[in-house]
Amino acid sequence: MTTVTHRAAPATDRRGAGRLTGTGTLIRLNLRRERIPLIAWVLGIGLVVASTFSTIAALYPDAAERAALARSIAVNPAFLAITGPIHGSSIGAISAWRVMAVGTSLVGLMAVFTVIRRTRADEEAGRAELLAGSVVGRFAPLAAAVTVAVGASLTIGLLSAAAALGNGQDTAGSLAFGGAMAGCGVVFAGVAAVAAQLAESARTATALACTAVATGYALRAVGDTNSALSWLTWLSPQGWANHVQPFVTNELWILGLFLLAGAVAALIATRMLEHRDLGLGMVTARPGPSGNPRLSTPEALAGRIHRGTLIGWAVGLAAFGLVTGAVASTSDDLLTGNPQLKDVMAHIGGAGAVSDMLLSVMGTLAGLTVGGYAIATGLRMRSEELADRVGPVLATPVGRIRWMAGHLGFVVVGPALLLTTAGLVAGVLNSIEVGSLSAGFGGAFAAMLVQLPATLVLGGIAVALFGLAPRLTGLAWAALVAALLLGQLGQLLQLPQWVMDLSPYTHVPQVPVAALSWTPIVLLTVVAAAFIAAGVAGFARRDVS
Amino acid sequence: MTEQPAIRMSGVVKTFGPVRALDGLDLSVRAGEVHGFLGPNGAGKSTAIRVLLGQLRADAGTSTVLGADAWSDAVALHRRLAYVPGDVSLWPNLSGGETIDLLARLRGGIDRSRRDELIERFELDPRKKGRAYSKGNRQKVAIVAALASDVELLILDEPTSGLDPLMEAVFQECVNAEKQRGRTVLLSSHILSEVEALCDRVSIIRTGAVVETGTLAELRHLTRTAISAELATMPAGLAGRPGVHDAVIEDHRIKLDVDAAALDDVLKALVAGGVRTLTASPPTLEELFLRHYGDRLGQTDPLAAGGPGQADRRQPSEPPRQSRAALR
Numbered sequence: 001m002t003t004v005t006h007r008a009a010p011a012t013d014r015r016g017a018g019r020l021t022g023t024g025t026l027i028r029l030n031l032r033r034e035r036i037p038l039i040a041w042v043l044g045i046g047l048v049v050a051s052t053f054s055t056i057a058a059l060y061p062d063a064a065e066r067a068a069l070a071r072s073i074a075v076n077p078a079f080l081a082i083t084g085p086i087h088g089s090s091i092g093a094i095s096a097w098r099v100m101a102v103g104t105s106l107v108g109l110m111a112v113f114t115v116i117r118r119t120r121a122d123e124e125a126g127r128a129e130l131l132a133g134s135v136v137g138r139f140a141p142l143a144a145a146v147t148v149a150v151g152a153s154l155t156i157g158l159l160s161a162a163a164a165l166g167n168g169q170d171t172a173g174s175l176a177f178g179g180a181m182a183g184c185g186v187v188f189a190g191v192a193a194v195a196a197q198l199a200e201s202a203r204t205a206t207a208l209a210c211t212a213v214a215t216g217y218a219l220r221a222v223g224d225t226n227s228a229l230s231w232l233t234w235l236s237p238q239g240w241a242n243h244v245q246p247f248v249t250n251e252l253w254i255l256g257l258f259l260l261a262g263a264v265a266a267l268i269a270t271r272m273l274e275h276r277d278l279g280l281g282m283v284t285a286r287p288g289p290s291g292n293p294r295l296s297t298p299e300a301l302a303g304r305i306h307r308g309t310l311i312g313w314a315v316g317l318a319a320f321g322l323v324t325g326a327v328a329s330t331s332d333d334l335l336t337g338n339p340q341l342k343d344v345m346a347h348i349g350g351a352g353a354v355s356d357m358l359l360s361v362m363g364t365l366a367g368l369t370v371g372g373y374a375i376a377t378g379l380r381m382r383s384e385e386l387a388d389r390v391g392p393v394l395a396t397p398v399g400r401i402r403w404m405a406g407h408l409g410f411v412v413v414g415p416a417l418l419l420t421t422a423g424l425v426a427g428v429l430n431s432i433e434v435g436s437l438s439a440g441f442g443g444a445f446a447a448m449l450v451q452l453p454a455t456l457v458l459g460g461i462a463v464a465l466f467g468l469a470p471r472l473t474g475l476a477w478a479a480l481v482a483a484l485l486l487g488q489l490g491q492l493l494q495l496p497q498w499v500m501d502l503s504p505y506t507h508v509p510q511v512p513v514a515a516l517s518w519t520p521i522v523l524l525t526v527v528a529a530a531f532i533a534a535g536v537a538g539f540a541r542r543d544v545s
Numbered sequence: 546m547t548e549q550p551a552i553r554m555s556g557v558v559k560t561f562g563p564v565r566a567l568d569g570l571d572l573s574v575r576a577g578e579v580h581g582f583l584g585p586n587g588a589g590k591s592t593a594i595r596v597l598l599g600q601l602r603a604d605a606g607t608s609t610v611l612g613a614d615a616w617s618d619a620v621a622l623h624r625r626l627a628y629v630p631g632d633v634s635l636w637p638n639l640s641g642g643e644t645i646d647l648l649a650r651l652r653g654g655i656d657r658s659r660r661d662e663l664i665e666r667f668e669l670d671p672r673k674k675g676r677a678y679s680k681g682n683r684q685k686v687a688i689v690a691a692l693a694s695d696v697e698l699l700i701l702d703e704p705t706s707g708l709d710p711l712m713e714a715v716f717q718e719c720v721n722a723e724k725q726r727g728r729t730v731l732l733s734s735h736i737l738s739e740v741e742a743l744c745d746r747v748s749i750i751r752t753g754a755v756v757e758t759g760t761l762a763e764l765r766h767l768t769r770t771a772i773s774a775e776l777a778t779m780p781a782g783l784a785g786r787p788g789v790h791d792a793v794i795e796d797h798r799i800k801l802d803v804d805a806a807a808l809d810d811v812l813k814a815l816v817a818g819g820v821r822t823l824t825a826s827p828p829t830l831e832e833l834f835l836r837h838y839g840d841r842l843g844q845t846d847p848l849a850a851g852g853p854g855q856a857d858r859r860q861p862s863e864p865p866r867q868s869r870a871a872l873r
Contacts (some may be wrong), residue, residue: 124676200676201637287672288640291660295643296650304639388634392687395598395628395700396651399620544600 022136026144030118038152041110045103046159048485049181053095053167055493066094073097077354078361081221081327082488084233084242092169092247096177099160102488103181104241105217107156108188111149112209115192118145121202123279132278139270142196146189146266153185169247176255177246183258187237188213190265197272200281207312214316214369218323225327225358237261298398302406305384306377310414313373314421317366321422321448324362325429328355328444353513359426359447360513366422367451367505368484370415374459375476378411378535382466382473390544400540408532411463415455423448443512450511453524454504458483460531467538470545549612551576551698551729552597557606559592559753566592567603568753574731574746579724581744582733583834589753590733591631594702597731598628611698624653627691631703631733633683635675641686642671648690660693666715680707692719699723699730705739717742737831749834768828769802772811777819786811797821 031038060066070089073079079086083101087093119142122128128141161178165171192209199205220239223232233239237258244254276282294300381404384390393403423445431440462476469475483503490500500506504527507520552574559567567589574580584590595601596608599619608615613622635644645664649655664671667685678686684707691699699720705713720730720743734740740747747764749757757764769790775798783799784792788807793800803811815823 285674285677288643288674290640290642290671291646292640292643293646293650295639295647298651301636301647305636308638388630388632389636391595391598391600392628392630392633392648393651394600394619395623395626396648397620397623397653398651541602543602544595 019137019139020143021140022131022134023140023143023147026131026136026140027147030114030144030148034114034118034148037110038114038148041106042152042155042159044481045106045110045156045181046163048489049095049099049103049160050163050166051493052099052489053091053163053169056095056098057091057167059494060091060094063089066091070094077225077327077358080225081358082361082365084220084224084239087245088248090247091167092164092173092177093245095164095167096173096180096246097242098489098492100177100180100241100246101217101220101238102484103160104184104238105213107153107181107185108213108216108237109210110156111153111185111189112192112195112206112213114149114152115145115189116196116202116206116209118148119193120196120199120205124200124202126279129278139273142193142269142273146193149189149192150186150262153182153189156185157182164247172250172252173247176244176250176252179252179255179258180241180244180246183241183244183255184216184237186258186262187265190262190269193269194265194272197269197276198282200285203309207309211312211316218319222323222326297406298393298403299406299409301393302410305380306407306410306414309377310410310417313370313414313418317370317418317422318425320362320366320369321425321427322429324359324366324422324426324448325433325444327362328358328426328430329433329440355430356443356512359430359444360510362426363447363451363511364487364505364508366419366448367454367508368480368487370418370451371455371458371480371483371505373418374411374415374455375462375480377407377414378459378462378466379473379476381407381463382470385470385545394544400544401536404536404539408463408536411459411532412456415459416449416452419448419452419455446511446516450516450521451505451508453521453528454483454508456528457504457524457531460528460535463535464531464538465535467535467540467542470542549576550574550609551578551611552580552731553607553609554593554597555607557593557596557608558604559589559596559601560604566753567596570606570750570753571755572748573758574729576729577724577727578745579720579730579732579743581740581747582731582750583735583737583740583747584733584750585735585834588750590750591702592753593750594628594700594731594733597700598623625696626698626700627652627694627696629684629687629691629699629701629704631706633687635678635683635686637674637676639675640672641669641675641678641682644675644686645671645690645693648687649694652694652696654695655693656695660689663689663692663719666719667712681709681712684708685712688716688719692723697728699728701730701732703733703735705734705736713739737829737834741829764833765805765828768833769804770808770828771800771802771826772815772823773798773800774815774823775799775821776815777821780814780818783811783814786814 060069067089070086070093073086073094083097086097119128122131122141131141132138157178159178160181161174164174164177169177188209191212192205195205195208195212199208216236216238219232219236220242223230223234223236223239224242233242240254240257244251272282295304381390390403394400426448427441427444430444431437434440458476458480461479462473465473465476483505486495486500486503487505489495490503490506504524507524509515509517509520550573552572554570554572557567557570558565570589570593572582572593582590582593592601596603597610597615599616599622602616610622611625615622635641639647642664645660646655649660667689669682669685669689673682675683684704688704691701701720705716708716717739720732723730730743732740732743741761744761746758746760748755777797779794779797779799783789784794784801786807788804789811790802790804791800799815801811
């Protein structure tokens with residue numbers, strides 16, 4: 001009897017011990033499940049960083065040339081809004097400045113997607129329950145997800161530093177740069193961990209955390225273009241990255257801010273996790289109606305599926321319009337202390353050229369963002385199919401094309417509504433600041449709405465993939481990333497025109513800087529319509545899984 | 546008109562890459578009957594149903610539902626049928642009641658009082674949101690939506706998975722009531738008692754093809770009756786008689802399985818030995834099932850080879866080909 005020894009239960013005597021049991025195994029599981037997206041993110045960002053350094057070095061070998069480039073960047077409000085201020089004119093400083101504003105946001109998004117997929121999405125699908133029944137501590141799934149996201153961010157940081165070192169940059173600057181690139185990933189992994197506790201659905205959690213990434217970017221954009229509000233950049237992780245000033249002053253202490261913010265967020269997430277039930281959010285869903293006579297058509301169903309998302313995006317684009325209006329109206333002040341440049345700008349585009357240029361750049365940014373909405377909305381059909389929610393509807397007298405039509409309405413009308421919202425808000429705010437509706441409204445409104453055909457092309461690509469190659473729908477996101485990179489880096493890297501032409505945004509008229517030309521708009525619309533038609537034709541004849 | 550079957554599939558082939566999910570499937574469901582569609586997991590039941598619903602396009606063969614082509618006439622056809630999937634997935638932000646209304650209205654209308662009555666009978670809370678339902682309750686939502694619609698044909702793909710026995714009984718009552726109203730039901734299942742309780746005829750599917758079709762009585766005809774008896778004296782050579790299988794003799798007790806054809810002879814022999822107690826049980830669908838999939842069990846169970854009373858055991862996998870032809 002007494003010779004029988006039970007294995008001691010692992011440290012149950014100490015409060016809190018064992019809550020991380022199984023984290024190591026789960027980290028391996030997460031790496032296995034996330035291997036393809038993680039490899040794509042890490043290598044993709046690493047390659048862009050490396051090619052930026054080598055191209056800048058090759059294109060601008062002369063210091064005087066670089067100094068001129070840096071001066072022209074420093075006074076261009078469009079650059080200030082999109083990429084933030086430039087601090088030096090070395091190859092390292094220019095390359096780091098170019099990569100960081102967008103790169104850090106991408107690292108943040110990578111962390112968000114990874115953490116939510118491996119926490120709330122697993123919980124929603126019931127996989128977390130399967131794990132919770134085995135020897136897995138309460139915090140282990142969250143800890144494993146955050147560890148993998150932070151690990152991937154640090155890997156991107158290391159690759160970035162290695163790319164800079166390989167380019168012949170100094171060690172301190174390379175480390176500062178790598179740290180700044182990784183930092184946003186650390187912070188937003190923590191933010192995503194909190195979002196995963198708050199929301200009951202993975203979709204809502206992702207939306208919350210992505211809003212945080214976008215807010216960080218917007219705060220920085222406003223702070224960098226308006227000297228009175230420059231303190232806003234200190235509220236933004238993307239702003240901190242710029243304040244590190246790699247290859248210039250190398251403010252390594254700022255890297256501590258990333259760690260601190262990430263740790264605080266993770267701590268908040270664990271406190272919330274301790275006070276909620278598995279599978280539920282912090283806010284419990286209220287019961288719904290016991291019936292609904294109006295919900296009787298596939299279009300009404302599509303409305304219920306897309307409504308919440310569209311409202312959320314509309315709020316986001318209204319905020320974007322607000323930032324655009326505020327930035328555009330103050331941008332002309334940037335030149336007040338610089339009459340020489342004011343002359344140059346006036347020479348290029350006449351009075352108001354600076355704000356026009358800014359409106360055009362912000363319009364492109366809105367277009368890319370709304371392109372993301374169009375893709376997500378198109379791919380919603382695929383997630384409905386994968387969740388087995390299409391079969392029961394198609395088993396009623398609803399044809400496939402009619403079922404698609406409800407969703408396609410949102411793919412087409414959704415982006416139009418969102419761009420109109422951004423355009424209206426930006427236009428009205430700009431008009432108020434300028435003091436004239438006729439002078440302030442048209443340009444801002446047109447800069448947003450002119451993006452519509454390009455966003456429809458991206459939505460069309462998603463629809464075509466859904467109909468023709470449903471297993472490859474993820475490629476639609478690759479199209480968005482390609483368009484983003486071509487727009488951001490194409491000119492700087494002096495890519496050939498035919499490569500630039502692959503992005504629909506290359507063809508969008510630069511309204512209000514350039515005049516509105518209808519040919520590209522009509523052509524882009526035709527291309528989008530062709531993609532959508534191909535998707536519909538494909539879905540009409542393929543198997544529904 | 547009444548001769549036209551409600552469902553007819555002939556020579557249907559469906560491949561997914563290298564996998565042949567349906568391999569020349571023939572299925573015929575008569576109008577007004579409850580037809581059991583029986584087979585183990587992965588046999589091709591759901592694939593066949595999705596072909597019938599026009600959601601999968603067959604590589605070969607024809608599928609006719611209510612006289613119309615399952616693929617090209619899908620939309621018009623779906624006005625006349627209702628479908629319950631085996632794994633119901635609900636829209637997370639719609640309440641159960643909203644989902645019932647939606648699915649029934651898409652089908653062309655809903656009988657309000659019947660809907661409310663069904664919700665009550667199935668003890669379903671229609672106000673919960675989709676993501677809050679358990680598997681059984683999700684299943685109930687789809688069942689209520691299907692039963693509340695006025696249709697000629699019900700296609701039910703393992704509809705009771707996740708239901709508790711009480712709710713299973715309610716479901717059986719409802720299906721019987723549908724049958725009384727003259728509706729045709731195709732009920733796929735691997736729960737044998739459910740098929741036994743509800744179905745007029747049964748088709749057994751295995752690796753993508755129907756291996757047996759018939760009424761329960763016809764199928765029982767193919768199987769053995771299990772007899773256990775206590776006799777005054779044990780007649781000699783009972784175990785070796787033709788049609789007797791798996792005989793186990795202990796003192797005065799005997800247990801054996803008898804082919805239907807040999808039943809009369811064997812009973813006479815038993816009576817001659819002086820019967821003290823006797824139980825005879827009809828074959829269950831379980832046994833019927835085991836004969837079709839028995840080879841798998843035989844291969845995985847080393848104890849099945851050898852042992853007393855097994856010398857004359859017929860290969861359990863041997864399909865009764867002659868009877869299959871006779872049933873057509």
